[in-house]
Amino acid sequence: MAKLQLGVLGSGSGSNMQSIVDAIEAGRLDAEIKVVLADVPDAKILERARRHGIPCQFLDCSPWKTKLADAAELDCIRILREAGVDTVVLAGFMRIVKSALLEAYPGRVINIHPALLPAFPGIRSWQQALDYGCKLAGVTVHFVDAGTDSGPIIVQKAVEVREDDTPETLHARIQVQEHLAYPEALSIIASGRYRIEGRRVRIG
């Protein structure tokens, strides 16, 4: 299979992007990050990208706070295409992507969610799991579809909830698993050895 040509969209620290960079540099993932886009001008993910010599830029999504405006989405697609991206990686991107991006990259937009979906879609899912009283939390990497955190699942990993967990300590342990799960899921995609049957991602 050809090397994955990744475009990464983020809003925050970029620790998931870092885990992908690390996996690529360690030879565990046959991919290249072609461009990093952030909807927050001073997001740390941009700083990380620059440090690794990865092309990156701010994507102006104003005036919206939680979705991609049509113009910004078209801009985003244009930048991804010009960079030669074949697979779009959402890495802490705090906006709902819409149909134009999904149509531009059918079956090639991937997201990571800090919960064992279908439990706890939406925001601060680690807090939701804690409030629910779950003894297991976790992380899910999935293909993005038109719903919220609802697409076919590639990888899930469980994280034990400890008696003394706060939202912060639980979130930190979930992030450790995120950094394993995302490169693992992208490796599956890079291998090409999967097919989607209904909602099931059949691997191997």
Add this chain to the structure above:
Amino acid sequence: MAKLQLGVLGSGSGSNMQSIVDAIEAGRLDAEIKVVLADVPDAKILERARRHGIPCQFLDCSPWKTKLADAAELDCIRILREAGVDTVVLAGFMRIVKSALLEAYPGRVINIHPALLPAFPGIRSWQQALDYGCKLAGVTVHFVDAGTDSGPIIVQKAVEVREDDTPETLHARIQVQEHLAYPEALSIIASGRYRIEGRRVRIG
């Protein structure tokens, strides 16, 4: 703490009851099963109970198929009380228990559900997890409240979904974890070392 005095309600093979009997006999659980009730006259759980010398009987719940009729529920409570039961264990009991039983045994009715709740409440949850395309399934032991599979969680265990899993193979692996989880949860209750804060069961 005093030894748990268990009443077990079942409808089927009684493999969860067997795991509790085994844990008691191995000295891993400080409990005694005082009575076993089944709503199916020839349920294998009754045969198992007899084999271990545990008092047991058929609980006639007709004409209802999926709930406990008022008369049957009062009958059930009377039998449990007469047997000296302090903790009610639902072990594959295919009926919704109602408020009379919950009021008779407040905070002392326990259920096991073959899914990582809150995902996949209801029936054939292993099939639901497979159809959803989950990569992790599991089991939850919880206190019973007025909802369906919604009470505070005592123990959860994850089970990997394999690529070649059928509903039957996945269910079989979930049952292995059920048989670990139920004695473990009852040991926590027997120890008395827990408290319920909101929805969280704080152990230790």
